Structures are given as C-alpha cells and as structure tokens.
Amino acid sequence: MQIIKTRNTLKKEKIIKIFKRAEKPMSSQEIYCILKKTIDINLSTVYRALNTLVKTNFITKELRQNGITYYEINDHIHKHYLVCNKCNSVLKLKECPIDNLAMEISKKTGYTITDHELEFRGICPNCINK
Amino acid sequence: MQIIKTRNTLKKEKIIKIFKRAEKPMSSQEIYCILKKTIDINLSTVYRALNTLVKTNFITKELRQNGITYYEINDHIHKHYLVCNKCNSVLKLKECPIDNLAMEISKKTGYTITDHELEFRGICPNCINK
DNA sequence: TTTATAAATGCAAATGATTTGCATTTGCAA
DNA sequence: TTGCAAATGCAAATCATTTGCATTTATAAA
Numbered sequence: 001m002q003i004i005k006t007r008n009t010l011k012k013e014k015i016i017k018i019f020k021r022a023e024k025p026m027s028s029q030e031i032y033c034i035l036k037k038t039i040d041i042n043l044s045t046v047y048r049a050l051n052t053l054v055k056t057n058f059i060t061k062e063l064r065q066n067g068i069t070y071y072e073i074n075d076h077i078h079k080h081y082l083v084c085n086k087c088n089s090v091l092k093l094k095e096c097p098i099d100n101l102a103m104e105i106s107k108k109t110g111y112t113i114t115d116h117e118l119e120f121r122g123i124c125p126n127c128i129n130k
Numbered sequence: 131m132q133i134i135k136t137r138n139t140l141k142k143e144k145i146i147k148i149f150k151r152a153e154k155p156m157s158s159q160e161i162y163c164i165l166k167k168t169i170d171i172n173l174s175t176v177y178r179a180l181n182t183l184v185k186t187n188f189i190t191k192e193l194r195q196n197g198i199t200y201y202e203i204n205d206h207i208h209k210h211y212l213v214c215n216k217c218n219s220v221l222k223l224k225e226c227p228i229d230n231l232a233m234e235i236s237k238k239t240g241y242t243i244t245d246h247e248l249e250f251r252g253i254c255p256n257c258i259n260k
Numbered sequence: 261t262t263t264a265t266a267a268a269t270g271c272a273a274a275t276g277a278t279t280t281g282c283a284t285t286t287g288c289a290a
Numbered sequence: 291t292t293g294c295a296a297a298t299g300c301a302a303a304t305c306a307t308t309t310g311c312a313t314t315t316a317t318a319a320a
Contacts, residue, residue, distance in 0.1 A: 007267055007316050028306080042270050047307060049268085063195050065247060067278090067306075102250060110255035117195060118248045120232060125240035137287050137296055158278080172299050177278060179297085197277075197307095 004055050011041055012049050019059060025070035062117055134185050141171055142179050149189060155200035192247060 006012075018026065018034055032046045050071055053059045060074045098116055106113045136142075148156065148164055162176045180201055183189045190204045228246055236243045 005267070005317095009268060009316075011269080040270095044271080044308075045269055051308090052267090063193065063197060065193050067193060069306080098248070105250065106252075111250070111252045113250050113252035115251040116249060117251075118228070119246060120235065120241070120243050121245040121247075122236075122241045122243040135296070139287075139297060141298080170299095174279075174300080175298055181279090182296090199277080 004052070006052055006056055011035070011039065011045060012053075014039060015046070015049050015053070016058070019053075019071070019073045022072065025062065025072040027068050027070055029068075031071075064119060065121070134182070136182055136186055141165070141169065141175060142183075144169060145176070145179050145183070146188070149183075149201070149203045152202065155192065155202040157198050157200055159198075161201075194249060195251070 014035055015031060018031055028043070028046055028050060031050070032041070032043050035041045035046065050059065050061070054061050054071070057074055059071045061069050061071050063069050098118055102113045102116055105111070144165055145161060148161055158173070158176055158180060161180070162171070162173050165171045165176065180189065180191070184191050184201070187204055189201045191199050191201050193199050228248055232243045232246055235241070
C-alpha cells in the first residue's frame, strides 16, 4: 500500500461534482464534453484526474465490452448494469447478485477473489417495442 | 441475420486447430505466436480470420479488463473464468452461475437479456503462498 | 509571508490493440 | 476453365488511453 498525494484543483473539483451528480457510470469522453461546456480543459488532464481518483479510491473504473472504460463514484458497493444493445441505456441493478456466489467459488477453487465484473446485455423494454 | 461466406484456407484451418487443442481462451497475440512457429502469417490475417470465425459463431470473443480480447471455441455454453492477478493463470468454472440469475433479473426489469460477461479476479492458490 | 517541491496541466507525440485500404492471390461455384 | 468474392500481406489508419516535457500552481515547511 502506497500513499498517494493529491491536490485540490478547480478542474478536479468539477470532475468530482460530475460524479456526484451522475446516476450512471461515465466515460472519459462524456466527462470531457460536460467539462468543455464551462471550462477549458485538456482531455489528457481528464484522464490523469480520473486515474488519480481511481488511485485514491474515490471512483472505480471498468472496461466494458464496447472497449470504453467507464468510471463512477466508489461507494464500496459492487454494482452491475444492464446495457441495452440498441439505445445504450443503462440500468443499475439494486444489489450485487454475485457476492455470495464469489464466496462459494472461492471456497471451491482456493482462489482469493478480490474483484469481479458482471455485465448483462440485451434489449431494454423501450426498444423491444420498436 | 446475414449469410456469411467463408473459404477454407490453410491458415484458417491452422487457427481452428489451435482452438480445438486450446484449453483456455486465447488472445490474438498468443495465436499469432503459435502460428509463426510453423507458417508465415501476418497479424492482420489472424485478426481477420478471428473476426470471420466470430461471425460464423465458431468462436466467441470477450474483452477482458486487461484490455485484451480473448477468443475461444463456441460450444454454446456460457463460460466464466477466474483470472489470477499475479500469474495470469486462468481457471474455467464448470458451470455458468448466472443463467438463473439472468432470468430473474430479466423478469424484474423487463429487459430481454441476450448476453452477459462475468469475470472474477484475485489470487490463485499457487500465488498466495509466495 | 516566502519558498521549495512535487502535483497538476496543456500540448504534442507515443502507445498498443485492432482495423482498414489497396493491390494481389486464391478458393470455389457455375 | 473461368469469374468473382473471400483471403492475404503490407503499410497506414484508428481509437482510447498514456506519456514526455515544459510550465503552472497547490500546499507544507521554513
């Protein structure tokens, strides 16, 4: 475990605010676009800020099957999503259905399980009627 | 649904053989390296072959959290893995623990679930003793 | 309050996995 | 045997993300 020193800057504050308001995981691009509306910021600054926020455990990151990394506030609760293949809408599951399972698998296999990713994909009720 | 026409070529045959022998998901690089030992082949050919094999449902692909795509024979059974963060060894779970869950979630949310990805990460019993 | 240091930033260039354009070769159906 | 589209090699492009470098700035210590 290593100590990570961080400074408070306007830009990082803005990013943190976006996460606090957001109700879904956000990509670097989404965050960049929101920021661009009100301040001048470079995309690499966004990436660096995101990485420090991940290091300090303020947010978590997850690489989705579409090849894009999504970030969201880390409330220390596992989250999983239903992603619509048509409209890309995202529905957050209320609870992690995997934790028990993970423990079970850990016992069976001898692995110490530290993380898991679970992503469902399909068609949301909205799109299915189109 | 679209008809995909495919030809039998030496190189594609070799790739198919690799998949039949393989006991774990393989990355494009791994396949490329194996092929290079016996034949002359270009990496982009490997990628194109992999993509046609995915299109014809001979193999499936999955993007892992390490940013690399892994391919494996499609036996129409969901598979999930335990990936060791230290030695990168991979253990295949004997069954998909999610199918029931997916049905449940589908009922609750109204989503038609067509796919899911589940990946556990941690430390394998081998590495934990080091 | 001043100062020193390392974190934050912008910009351009690099990276790494994967894809693509183009010219050429080749499998295979007619 | 022939024609066409699929397969291939090669180089260049792509796309998300990272990095090197010079500059700015937050912050802790003097």
